[in-house]
Amino acid sequence: KNRFSVAKRLEKFQLTSSNEENADSQINLESMLGGYVPYHEDLLPRWNAFADSQKDNKSLTSITVHNSCIPPSPFFRDKIYPIFQKNQNITSLELRGVNRSLIFGVISVLKMKKCCKLVSLDLSWNKTRFTDIARYQSLSEAIGNHPSLAYVNFSNNALGENVDHLSLVLKGSDKLESLILDSNDIDSDGVDLIMKFLKSNKTLTTLSLSDNEFGNKGVKAFASTFEENDDMALRELNLSKNGLTLATKVESKVLSDMLMHIDLSHNLIGVQGLKNVVAYLAGNPPLACMNLAGNILRNNVAALLMGALKRNTNLAHLNLGHNSFTKASVPCIVDALKNNSTLLTLDLTDNKIKPKSGGRKELVKNALFDSTSLLESIIDSNHSCQVYLSDNNWGNKDTHEVEIRKMNAFGNKGKTIRYKLVLAMFTLKTIPFNPLAFQHISLELMPRLLEFVQQEMGHKGFGKDVWNASRKGKGVKCLTRVYEVVTGWSMLPSLFERGPDEVKKKKKKQATKKRKRDDGKECIPGKRGK
Secondary structure, three states, X not given: OHHHHXXXXXXXXXXXXXOOOOOOXXXXXXOOOOOOOOOOHHHHXXXXXXXXXXXXXXXXXXXXXXXXXXXXXXXXXXXXXXXXXXXXXXXXXXXXXXXXXXXXXXXXXXXXXXXXXXXXXXXXXXXXXXXXXXXXXXXXXXXXXXXXXXXXXXXXXXXXXXXXXXXXXXXXXXXXXXXXXXXXXXXXXXXXXXXXXXXXXXXXXXXEOOOOOOHHHHHHHHHHHHHHOXXXXXXXXXXXXXXXXXXXXXXXXXXXXXXXXXXXXXXXXXXXXXXXXXXXXXXXXXXXXXXXXXXXXXXXXXXHHHHHHHHOOOOOEEEOOOOOOOHHHHHHHHHHHHOOOOOOXXXXXXXXXXXXXXXXXXXXXXXXXOOOOOHHHHHOOOOOOEEEOOOOOOOHHHHOHHHHHHHHOOOOHHHHHHHHHHHHHHHOOOOOOOHHHHOOOOHHHHHHHHHHOOOOOOEOOOOOOOOOOOEOOXXXXXXXXXXXXXXXXXXXXXXXXXXXOOOOOOOOOOOOOOEEOOOOOEEOOOOOOO
């Protein structure tokens, strides 16, 4: 009873818009309790008020309902169905944590062709467990009736409990581009069904099967399918939280050259499994993104993994967070970062690489930004990889890793180096400013140099995208640096030298005056008038 009274007081329905010019383009209904709220008759006035507010709306493109239960029949037929009838341009439906009345109603609407232009459908976290297989048949037809539908999320709906149910869902998904089936208790038998689906599918590029625990037996089905069918459209595969080890060569064949993105996080990949991963990366496959977080990887595999990273020129994103790397792995990581210019992000959060004595400071200094050494050491550092070392930026005051990560995200090596030099020389002042270091700079670069010596993090908005603190009153020091650079510049005297030859003066021509004749006409010089 108390739960219903709380729901009565706190549940609110919010109408928001993603387009300021069209304030009615999106409906967002979400329980303000932050969890699932069952329907109670005291909530009926709120639902009626919501339905009445939408009865004349003809511009909806998105409907989102989270953790809310609509009133029982005939509410959907009388109140919700007319909304779908009047809005033929709905492209997104997100129904998460809702009751069966809403799901059944929406499925009946989607079974009708040309009811909307649906692109994205999210029915996750509903635990539907339809007792009647005809319901799954209707769901399959509803998905298949929309050729524009590209994305379906059916996570956490217990599809793995009955392979017939899973088979029907796959049957309707043959034209999709992305299919999410996380947390559905899918076992190896379910994986066999999915493999048959993939063999005949020519459109699916993204498949997610996270948290299904089908283990190595299931991954062997993936491996054999990939080996026999290397022309599939699949490019992104999520196999996280499935108890995989990849310890055998057969299992490791799931690492196919056709993939661009693979998520193997939170599995049981040990030393032997990682050796297979390393052999795959060393072959320089077209893979752009790999997630190995949460596999309890230790220092004994760091050298192998970083050695493969040095030879790989395609991998752009690598996640090694939530593992057990310590200070002993830092030299290998530094070596890899200094010899790899294609990696854009490296996630090492929640490892045992701590600030100061834990190796984090050494990693930042030797690989990304040495603020205490010569200019050449900064130039030779890595200027393209964003390295994540801590979730809460703990220790950033000592390492400035957050500012460096933002600088490396510029995508412009020259700009990144300039920002790092400004940080070291004029903000942290860990590298002494020596005007003589610039005395032989060419005339063409002098304007850039004069601009550089006047910059400082936070001064007049410089570096606002990487530096939070603002600085004022630095104008005198900036002018002093300009004066020291100019006076110490070796080419300065040559700008005022005239050379051995004297400058010849040009003679000015005297302008001839026009005379007028007695009759008033102009007299042309050199000609006689009559």
